[in-house]
Amino acid sequence: MSAGRRPDVVVLGAGLSGLTAALMLQEAGLDVQVVEARGRVGGRIRSVPTAAGTLESGGATIGAGYRRVITAAERHGVGLVDATPLLRFFREQELVLDGGLVGRTEWPDHPANPFPERDRDLMPWNFARVLTERENPLDTPEDWLDPSYARRDVPLRDWMKGLGLSEAAIRVGYDLNPAFGRDAADVSALLVFFRAAFSASQRRAAPEGVVGFNLEGGATRLPERMAAGLGRGVHFDREVRRIEDDGRGVTVRCAGGSVYRTRRVVCSLPFPVLRQVALDPPLSGLQGEAVRELPSQPVTQLHFGVRSPFWEADGLAPSLYTDGPAGMFAAARPDSASIEVTGFTAWVMGDQARRLDALPAAEAAALVTREIESVRPAARNQLEFIGLKSWGADPFAGGAWATFRPGQVTRFAAAMRVAHGRVHFCGEHLATASRGMEGAMESGERAAREVLECG
Ligand SMILES: Cc1cc2nc3c(=O)[nH]c(=O)nc-3n(C[C@H](O)[C@H](O)[C@H](O)COP(=O)(O)OP(=O)(O)OC[C@H]3O[C@@H](n4cnc5c(N)ncnc54)[C@H](O)[C@@H]3O)c2cc1C
Structure with a gap:
């Protein structure tokens, strides 16, 4: 295998899906x-x-049932760390509505709580999750693509209204x-059911008391070790512009020639x-439409260090x-070994x-800092802005993860992953049974199998 020889396969993109496909083909x-x-x-x-330690600004948490990711980590010598203590910070949060703190x-019994009697003790960040798991019509994650569920490819909002929820409950329980999507009207209920069924399957696979794992030394270790196993390595700084x-x-x-x-x-x-990217011949029909129209969720993260434990x-x-603009302002514990809070990440999504x-x-950091300081005076001058990562504005991502508008699951899901002549597709957006990092690997395996089947 010399650098001068034409490769049998060129893989575009060195994320988890591309690397999975590349290693399998090799x-x-x-x-x-x-x-x-x-x-x-x-x-x-x-x-x-x-x-403040290694911060994660992309995929990091591995479900206990992420068979592919866990196997790859073991194979490439990357340790798994129990993430349960860190995930506590996502469960135990204080609620801020209209600029005021609402104690947990x-x-x-708070007048701003719009949830029905049975669910009044659910915090807003848990409401849609609990509801979609409890009322999920899907038995398995894969069911989301089963035509018998196509009638569920409706706005999540309609489904919530069908359960008798008020506009206020939908706003507080999903839209914040x-x-x-932008809100519950902008997302297919089928996608949310798929996510809920996948999360439930992760919980079933988890050992008692474990919520998930992180990768020792940072999540990037895994793709780095995977890439190190490639005979030809990775050609960096090559932005693909045209595929003929x-x-x-x-x-x-590629740009640059x-x-x-x-x-x-x-x-x-x-x-x-x-x-x-220009494809020649171009994609047509539903596949072309899917590439043009399928949204990817805007997610912007702002990372902060802390000067003292104001909490x-x-x-x-x-x-x-x-x-408000601080979204979910989550304590971060960047190094896996301790549960000490060493920083915060504001997770801000949608509009x-x-x-x-x-x-x-x-200015974005100042806006977020002002919001935190106004509800929590003890935080005044205690936050130190480290950096901002916008996945929506990232030219090589365009969003954090694929989302489907109402009707798009039944319209696009089957057509969008079909090979286009000699071009095969993978990526988290094309996963059928799993999501996130596991979904990326699932799709990479499927694309590699397709190539191998072509001989
Ligand atoms: C903020 C955030 C939090 C997340 N949290 C979790 C989590 O906790 N758990 C979980 O399982 N998942 C999580 N995810 C999702 C997970 O990170 C992704 O699903 C997964 O990494 C996607 O892998 P991929 O290979 O499909 O895509 P990517 O990782 O995006 O890979 C595509 C590659 O193609 C490259 N590329 C783009 N354009 C070009 C071009 N023109 N030419 C050449 N190369 C190009 C990109 O640079 C990139 O390297 C999170 C994602 C984000 C953004």
Whole structure:
């Protein structure tokens, strides 16, 4: 396998899905070249070393049932760390509504609580999760693509209304900081059921008392070790701009003039990026429509260090869940060994993220800091802005994860993963039975199998 020889397969993108496909193809005896636009591997996995420890600003938490990710970590010598103590900070948060703190013990009887009697003790960040798991019509995660559930491909809002929930309950229970879409009207209930069924399957797989795992030394370790196993390595700083399939082979053209000629391509680019790439022949029909229209969720994270443990001074939980620009202001414990809080990450999603993205980073940080300090005076001058990562504004991601609008699951899901001549597709957006990092690997395996089946 010399650098001068044409690779059998060129894999576009060195995220988890592309690396999974590349290693599988290499193990089957093919000569594989991975081409990556960034100067690093991992894509939407991004561990950032800071003075406060290693911060995760992308995928990090591994469910106990992530069979592929766990096997890959073991195989590549990356340790798993029990993440349960860290995840506590997502469960135990203080609620901030309309700029005011609502104590957790006050919430069940608080006048702003719009939930029905049975669920008044659910905090807003748990409401949609508990509801969609309890009332989930799907038996298994895979069911979301079963045509018999197609009638559920409706706005989540309609489904919630069908359960008798008020507009206020839908707003507080879903719309404050939505993981999918702008609000409950903008997301397919089927996608949310899929996510809930997948989460439930993770819980069933978990050993008693364990919620999930992190990777020792930071999540980026895994893609780094995977890439180290590639015979040809990864070609960095090659932004793919054009893919031409002439029926006998494929030519991949990058910004800056690099050109690759190969028998087949595995393309892991997220759709907001693939939209910008010229395919010849072009994608058509539902597949072309899916690439143009499938949204990816805007998520912006702001990382802060702390000068003193202000939560000990005011006796509140470290984390806050707000309906303002700070989104979910979650305590971070960047190093796996302790449960000490060493920083915070504001997770801001949907339209709030878009609004922050329109500001310079320092102004966005000032806005978030002001919101925290106004509800929690003990935090005054105690937060130190470290950095901002907008996945929505990232030119090589275009969002944090794929989301489906009402009707898009039944319209696009089957068509969008079909090979286009000699070009095969993978990426978390094309997973059928799992989500996140596990979904990325699932899709990479499927694309590699497709290539191998073509001979
Ligand atoms: C904030 C955040 C938190 C998350 N939390 C979790 C979590 O806790 N658990 C979990 O399981 N998942 C989580 N995820 C999701 C998980 O990180 C992703 O599903 C997974 O990493 C996606 O892998 P991928 O290979 O599909 O895509 P990517 O990682 O995006 O890989 C695509 C690659 O293609 C490259 N590329 C893009 N354009 C071009 C181009 N033109 N030319 C060449 N290369 C290009 C990109 O740079 C990238 O490296 C999170 C994601 C985010 C953003």
